[in-house]
Each structure stands twice: as C-alpha cells, then as structure tokens.
Amino acid sequence: MDQDDIEPAEAAPAADAAPVETRAGYVALVGYPNAGKSSLMNQLVEQKLSIVTPLAQTTRERVLGIDTRDGVQMVFVDTPGLVEPRYLLHKAMLHQAMDVITDADVVLLLVDAAASAGVPEFSDDVLGLLQRARSLIVVSNKTDLARPGLLARVGEWSRERFGVEPVALSALTGEGVQALRGEIAGRLPVSPFLFPEDDVSSQPVRFFVAELVRETAFEMFEKEVPYSVAVKVDEYREAATPVYIRATIYVERPTQKAIIIGSGGAAIRRLGQVSREKIEEFVGAPVYLDLWVKVLPRWRRDPVALQRFGFQIPKSEQRK
Numbered sequence: 271m272d273q274d275d276i277e278p279a280e281a282a283p284a285a286d287a288a289p290v291e292t293r294a295g296y297v298a299l300v301g302y303p304n305a306g307k308s309s310l311m312n313q314l315v316e317q318k319l320s321i322v323t324p325l326a327q328t329t330r331e332r333v334l335g336i337d338t339r340d341g342v343q344m345v346f347v348d349t350p351g352l353v354e355p356r357y358l359l360h361k362a363m364l365h366q367a368m369d370v371i372t373d374a375d376v377v378l379l380l381v382d383a384a385a386s387a388g389v390p391e392f393s394d395d396v397l398g399l400l401q402r403a404r405s406l407i408v409v410s411n412k413t414d415l416a417r418p419g420l421l422a423r424v425g426e427w428s429r430e431r432f433g434v435e436p437v438a439l440s441a442l443t444g445e446g447v448q449a450l451r452g453e454i455a456g457r458l459p460v461s462p463f464l465f466p467e468d469d470v471s472s473q474p475v476r477f478f479v480a481e482l483v484r485e486t487a488f489e490m491f492e493k494e495v496p497y498s499v500a501v502k503v504d505e506y507r508e509a510a511t512p513v514y515i516r517a518t519i520y521v522e523r524p525t526q527k528a529i530i531i532g533s534g535g536a537a538i539r540r541l542g543q544v545s546r547e548k549i550e551e552f553v554g555a556p557v558y559l560d561l562w563v564k565v566l567p568r569w570r571r572d573p574v575a576l577q578r579f580g581f582q583i584p585k586s587e588q589r590k
C-alpha cells in the first residue's frame with residue numbers, strides 16, 4: 271500500500287502540533303512577622319511545608335514550596351518576617367527576605383488585617399525594594415478576624431504606598447486563596463517549568479525534619495527559650511526501619527538546656543514524641559527520633575555558628 275493512502279483527509283488537530291505554552295516563576299511571600307506568610311504558603315501548595323506558630327519570628331530561613339498545575343508552575347518562597355534587626359541572626363534573616371524580594375517574579379506582601387498595631391511601617395530600604403518589585407500584590411490576611419475599619423485602612427495604605435488595591439483572604443480558612451492563585455498565574459512569565467513537575471520543594475527532607483522539631487519547641491516552651499533554639503539533623507538513615515534520625519537541639523544557656531530536658535527528662539521525651547509524630551506524617555513512614563541537647567553560647571550573635579546552621583551572613587557583617 272502506498273504511504274499516501276493512509277494520510278488523514280484533514281490536517282491533524284492543532285493541539286498535537288503546537289507545544290503547550292507554560293508559565294513559571296518565583297513568588298515571594300513577605301511581610302511583618304506573624305502576618306501569616308507560612309500559613310498562606312501551605313494553603314497555596316496544599317501541604318504543610320513551612321512551620322506555623324502563634325509566636326512572631328517563627329520562620330528563620332527561606333522555605334521553598336512548588337505547585338505545578340494546569341500548565342503553571344509557581345515556586346513559592348516563604349521568608350522570615352521583615353524585622354528591625356537586633357542580633358546577627360536577625361540581620362541574616364532580613365538580608366534573606368530582601369534578596370528574595372529582589373529576585374521574585376511576583377511579590378506577595380502580606381498584611382495582618384486583624385493586627386492591633388495597624389498597618390506596617392517599613393524602613394526606607396525595604397519600602398524602596400517593595401516599590402521596585404517586578405510585580406507586587408498586597409494581601410490583606412486574616413479576613414476571618416479582621417475589623418472592617420482596619421481592612422479599609424490597609425486598602426488606603428496599599429494605594430498610597432504602592433498604587434495597588436489589596437486582595438483580601440484568610441490563610442487560615444482558605445477563603446480567597448483560589449482567586450489569588452489566578453491573579454498570580456496571570457502575572458508569571460511564559461517559561462518552561464523550573465523544577466520537575468512532581469517536586470514539592472528543592473530543600474532536603476533533613477531541613478523539614480529540623481524545622482518540625484523547632485516548631486514543637488516553639489509550641490512547648492516560653493519566653494526566650496524558643497528563640498534560643500536551633501536544630502540540626504546529624505544523621506538520617508532512610509534505609510533503616512523505622513527511619514533513624516539523630517538531631518541536636520542547640521540552646522544558648524545551661525538553664526535553657528535544663529528546661530528542654532525537664533525534670534527526669536519528661537520535657538524532652540514529650541518534645542521527642544510530638545516531633546516524631548509530625549515527622550512520621552511528613553515522611554510517611556515510622557521514625558525513630560534520637561534527640562540530643564547542647565549548649566552553644568550566644569549562637570545568635572556568632573557568625574561561625576550561624577554559618578554552621580546554614581545562614582548566610584551579609585557581606586557587611588562578615589568581619590565584625
């Protein structure tokens with residue numbers, strides 16, 4: 271039979287011929303501490319990736335969450351709150367958040383519309399960066415709690431500072447999140463995907479494990495203790511059953527170590543148990559969690575210790 275005989279009578283449908291146009295880009299979540307950035311990121315990726323607590327300054331490092339659907343890949347970058355730095359740790363946190371604003375295709379600036387302190391006041395540096403962002407969306411969060419007066423005030427503030435109308439939503443209930451997703455998609459550049467389609471993050475499981483232990487410490491302890499805690503995973507044996515994880519909790523003072531261990535080891539047992547349950551949920555397998563506590567004096571002010579925990583120290587601070 272001649273090849274020509276089997277040619278279709280009509281041209282093939284266009285969908286087979288033309289490649290599908292995809293969109294992709296980085297979407298930064300920034301704002302004051304406690305505005306709900308991590309909660310919103312978790313809603314957007316429909317998974318608990320970034321830790322959330324009622325305390326301000328929970329997030330210390332950028333956390334990546336990837337969502338790919340309907341030909342659009344959004345790479346969310348959760349950031350530490352935009353704080354006035356008091357320690358070297360804060361400087362590293364602020365520096366991270368500012369870098370993320372500069373690099374993002376879309377910046378989501380979250381404002382807590384239920385905050386008793388009202389609208390945020392940023393330093394000129396931060397304000398300038400936000401005003402120069404490639405594409406800025408102001409998000410009025412916590413509409414489930416917000417008073418109408420403050421919502422109106424956030425609207426005014428957003429128009430004055432940035433010339434944009436805010437998007438209102440609740441990162442807790444999820445109301446308004448789908449509409450925001452549509453708004454973001456329309457602003458992302460036409461681009462091939464930046465990560466494989468089924469990736470959820472580019473950060474290693476060890477990072478999320480350490481964060482879950484830190485979240486539990488934030489929930490269990492009071493005052494300065496949570497802020498003095500850093501967690502590092504020293505060993506992660508995935509092939510073992512149950513998965514074997516050894517992690518060290520660093521604190522700044524012997525008194526804090528005593529609080530974390532508790533009388534007869536009761537506190538650390540509870541910390542270990544609650545953390546293990548969260549980690550098992552995250553990795554989807556039984557886990558044996560081996561927790562240790564060490565004192566590392568003044569680590570929040572110590573460039574060497576901070577670098578060991580993975581923080582990048584701003585160049586201007588490196589030789590102090």
Ligand SMILES: Nc1nc2c(ncn2[C@@H]2O[C@H](COP(=O)(O)OP(=O)(O)OP(=O)(O)O)[C@@H](O)[C@H]2O)c(=O)[nH]1
Nearest residue numbers: 303304305306307308309327328329351412441442
């Ligand atoms: N009622 C209500 N609470 C919310 C909402 N979004 C976040 N929260 C709560 O606000 C607190 C802080 O939320 P996070 O998501 O940790 O806030 P964050 O901006 O990431 O905070 P930092 O990492 O400390 O900068 C938590 O107790 C959340 O449950 C919301 O829409 N409504």
Ligand SMILES: [Mg+2]
Nearest residue numbers: 307308328329
């Ligand atoms: Mg956070």
